[in-house]
Amino acid sequence: MTTTEAIPPPPGPAADGGRRPVPRRRSRPGPAEQPVLKRFPRPARIAGYALVIGLALLYLLPFVLQVANSFKTEPDASANPLALWPATPTTAAYERLFGLSESAESVPFLRWLSNSFFVTVLVTAGRVLFDSMAGYALARLRFRGRALLTACVIGVMAVPGIVLLIPKFLVLNTFGMFDTYSGMVLPLMVDAAGIFIMKQFFETLPREVEEAAQIDGAGVLRIFWSVVLPMARPALITLTILSFQGSWNEFTHFLVSTQSEQYETLTTGLARFVSGGLGGGNQFPLKLAAAALSTIPVAVLFFCFQRYFIRGANAGSVKD
Incomplete structure (x- = not known):
């Protein structure tokens, strides 16, 4: 009398015939799906970023000069109006604006x-x-x-x-x-x-x-x-x-x-x-x-x- 050993079924669900699902590969986004900046080569992107940063700094320059000159003395502001840092920083202008200075004419x-x-x-x-x-x-x-x-x-x-x-x-x-x-x-x-x-x-x-x-x-x-x-x-x-x-x-x-x-x-x-x-x-x-x-x-x-x-x-x- 011969005995037959039961052969185990292959792993995986029986409904799909014992075949394992094949994992899908992520497809790379096409040119239309990629961000606009990703479509350009790296040197062009670097040049673009540098241009944007340069324009932003150029736009902010008048405001920086305004704040810097407000902390200068009057001779320093007249001699060096484009200097980004005052030679002798002072808050005399703000003190005069808020009426804290008694030596100069008050400003309303x-x-x-x-x-x-x-x-x-x-x-x-x-x-x-x-x-x-x-x-x-x-x-x-x-x-x-x-x-x-x-x-x-x-x-x-x-x-x-x-x-x-x-x-x-x-x-x-x-x-x-x-x-x-x-x-x-x-x-x-x-x-x-x-x-x-x-x-x-x-x-x-x-x-x-x-x-x-x-x-x-x-x-x-x-x-x-x-x-x-x-x-x-x-x-x-x-x-x-x-x-x-x-x-x-x-x-x-x-x-x-x-x-x-x-x-x-x-x-x-x-x-x-x-x-x-x-x-x-x-x-x-x-x-x-x-x-x-x-x-x-x-x-x-x-x-x-x-x-x-x-x-x-x-x-x-x-x-x-």
Whole structure:
């Protein structure tokens, strides 16, 4: 009697006939799938990076010179304005700006700064509120003359601001708002560019959300405030940054709406300072220190909300 030994089946699942799955090889990405920089040879990429870095350093050079000269003495800044490091570093310019120096004539920098902050905050809040409301009305509400009003908003954007200086002065003087805070703030609280940005963004939002809110009994203001505005956060942040920067750097409007020194902002005060209204000499360190301090708020605001700014700026170019 012979016995046969059972032959074990080959390893692997029985369903596939005992064959092991062949691992797939990762295919290399084609030329169209590779990053743009990977398509160029290494020397070309190195040259490209060097060119970009060189342009970035060239762009940053004026700001570096501005900060460096603000820490120089006046003779050093006049003799070596392009030196990146002061021969004898000093904070005399900043001490004079903040009223800490008693030996030199005081500069009303803190008054300029407070006026700029006060006007900028009010103008920014007004633009965010009124521009978003007007943009939503042009994007969603159906009323007679909407197309004509939209065309007027776009037409206002094409008018240079310099041609409105005399009409602004005449209107402010007629209404008794010349040389007042109301004359500085009210004409800037609505901006055609901000209305256009918000209109374009609201048109990209899905209507189904608003229709569902209407079925639940919400009115237009409730839908706008509780439904639409939370979804428009990137556009609102973009509008906030643009409004803050525009009102902070505004010069021509304040030039025709004010006359007294108590209403001077950073732009008008620095203009009078540069023209020699606060003493003789070039005063390079003092002027550049004031200019450097005036750029800090806008730079901090932009870098803190940079990703929202880019997202909101690109939102109007994509539609569902």
